[in-house]
Amino acid sequence: MSARLFSKKIKIFNFLILSMLVQFSFGQDLRFLNDIDVKQEKLVYLRDSVRFTVKGKIPIESVMTPRNPQLRLVWKSETDSINFGMLSLKKNLSDYSVEKDFKVPFKPWMESAALEARFFQGKKASNQPYEIKVLKKGVDTTPFLAKIGRVVPDEQIPTVGLVIPVGVTGREAVRNREFQFFFNPGESTYLKNSSNESVFGDMTSFLTENPAIVSVKITGLQSPEQKEGRSSRLGMDRATTIKNEIVKRNLLLRDTIIQVSSRWNDWFDLRLLLRDFPELSTSQKDSYYAILMNGEDFLTQQEQLRSINGFDQLSRQLFPKLRVAKVEIIAKPGSGLGTEKTAILRQELEENIATSKLSFLDWAIAGETAPRLEEKARIYSKMTTLFRSPLPYNNLGLVRIREAQRTLDRDVQENLWNEAEWLLQQAIKLENNPYSLHNLGQIYALKGNYWEAYKYLSEASVLTRDPEFLMVNESLRGALDILRGDYKLATLRYDYAFTDPADFFNKGLAYFLAGNYGEASLAFEESVIRSRDFGYGYYGLALVAINSGQKEIAMIQLEKAVAANESIYLKALIDPNFDELRGIPEFFQILRRNK
Structure with missing residues (x-):
């Protein structure tokens, strides 16, 4: 375990102790502060600050009239605190009333802090309050879950930045294509018709243009139609059939790269079809989503769907589209220098030369295809002395950014970022x-520095219409929109064919914070499908469930999330979204089982 994670665990342990004390204080009988509270349901991070209103009354009764009453507000954690001073009290006939708005710049320590109201009375000044009431604990920092390329200990290092590609096609660019092969009802034998053969033709063209295969995933589906039968093997058999066809046609150099799976009794693919189905209005789609996202089992949801007017017609149109095997291929274009040019390159890297026997294109290809960052740095650094072009400066700057991703030493990171900035x-x-x-x-x-980052990304977005560039650029802009509180704008950034589970998670996060739980669930589920080990997709589904009043489903998804990722485990311990689950013994049993 990293030192940073250990330190955070200590802080979280202290926060949990504080939470127990808070629960105790909530149970105490209060004479004067019982009606003092924060208007908001929870403290929430929004646009760099936390905003809340303290409001309430301090009673005046003959048996407990406060003498010289004073109300102080304090926000404190184990490391820091803010003393807001005395709040102005208005004396009324039967009480003292208070209402005050606050807007406080957010600091990280607030995430595990408690907001306290402290009541003082009496003629003599005293540092000891007569009563203390914890108004709120923690801050909902859900926007901070947005993935912007920052390295998290014990998680896979994210790939950030963009090279200036060689020519029109960038060799670092990852291509993603999905191919669908249809089957006859209830059958898993390959259907050799013009439609499926055309799909194989498209696949062959794609692999010819992109021979560097990253992954091949085949998922067999089974329609809920009665003629599809009851065997759960049908989807897997279909996936295996398509795998065998790919092998037989020698489309891949390594058959072992193919991953085969299936989905059965799962409405996920129907939800995808509904999303793009033009014959349903938004309200009609919402009625379907309400059932498909209610957490009931497959058969119960099936009965509920049948009660919707028009479902029979919709099922006749969409169910046949589920008799398929989906093939998702992620690949890169081919690249590389020949043996002779590689030898010249290695020689010239060691020499002090003013001109090269190799062309600019040769050097650029060598830089892109070099397997290690150190090699890339040597090549691009040499290029800056041989060619007057932005490419080597940009790509060397990117190397420095990615080197900074590989250290947790902040000083080293800053030095690498500064060098990268100069090069760029x-x-x-x-x-x-x-x-x-x-x-x-x-x-x-x-x-x-999200505002400065947003400025540069916005400038970049108007200089090109290249869809691959825009997909990466808009993805990061969307994450910054989330951090800046522009949630609806963020949802517009994710209309691209992403492959990274982090992009789907950000998409789901944008919809979740915008209040569109249906679209959020679809995106979070897609993140899970892309990578179960990533974990954040499950966490997103837990957020949707708990905010929809589905505690049991939230617990199920949360257990999957913390089992996948220790960082998520630490987040779950202090996330105010799950406050109501902390009163359930199973919540901590889940955490103990997985840690």
């Missing part, structure tokens, strides 16, 4: 280009 500015001086602007935005995002 040099690239922009040579030619104002979207790639260097994007990478500058990425640096500022990692530094936490």
Whole structure:
């Protein structure tokens, strides 16, 4: 376990002790502060600050009239605190009333802090309050879950930034395509018709253009139609059939890269079809989503769907589209230098030369295809002395950014970011280009300067219409929209064919914070499908469930999340969204089982 995680665990342990004390204080009988509270249901981070209103009354009765009453507000954690001083009390006939709005710049320590009202009375000044009431504990920092490329201990290092590609096609760009093969009802034998053969033709073309295979996933589906039968093997048999066809046609050099799975008694794929089905209005789709997301079992949901007017017609149109095997291929274009040019490259890297026997394109390809960051750095550094172009400066700057991703030493990170920023500015001086602007935005995002980052990303977005560039750029802009509190705008950034589970999680987070739980669930589920080990997709589903009043489903999803990722485990312990679950013994049993 990293030192940073251990330190955070200690802080969280102290927070849990505080929470127990808070629960105790909530149970105490209060004479004067019982009606003092925060208007908001919970303290929430929004646009760099936390906003709340303290409101209530202090009673005046003959048996307990407060003498010289004073009300102080304090926000404290184990490490820091804010003393807001005495609040102004208005004397009425039967009480003293108070109402005051606060807008406080957010600090990380507030996430595990308690907001206290402290009541003083008496003629003599005293540092000891007569009563203390904990108004709220913790801050809902859900927007901070947005993935912006920041490294989290014990998680996979995210890939950040963009190279200036060689020519029109970037060799680092990852392509993702889905191919669907249809089957006859209840059958798993390959259907050799013009439609399926055309799909194989498209697949062959895709693999020819992108021979560097990253992954191949085949998922067999089974329609709920009665003629599909009751065997749970049908989907897997269909996936295996398509795998065998791919192997027989020699489409891949390594058959072992193929992953085969199936889905049965699962409405996920129907939800995807509903989302893009033009014959239903938004309200009609919502009626379906309300059932499909209610947490009931498959058969119960099936009966509920049948009660919707028009479902029979819809099922006749959509169910046949579920008799398929889906093939998702992630691949990159081919690249590399020949043996002779590679030998020249290695020689010239060691020499002090003013001109090269190799072309600019040769050097650029060598830099892109070098397997290690150290090699890339040597090549791009040499290129800056041989060619007047923004490409080597940008790509060397990107190398420094990615090197910074591989250390948790903040001083080392800052030095690498500063060098990268200088290199990127040099690239922009040579030619104002979207790639260097994007990478500058990425640096500022990692530094936490979200407004400056957003400015650079926005400038980059208007310099190109390349869909692959825009997909990456808009994804990061969407994450920053989440952090900046523009949730509805963030949802508009994710209309691309993503493959990264982090992008689907950010998409779900944007919809969740915008209050659209149906779309949020779809995106979170897609994140889970892309990677169960990532864990955040499950956490998103838990957030949707708990905020929809589905405690049992929230517990199920939360257990899956914390089992996958220790960082999520630490977040779950203090997340105010799950406050009501902490009173359930099973909540801590789940945590103990998985840690």
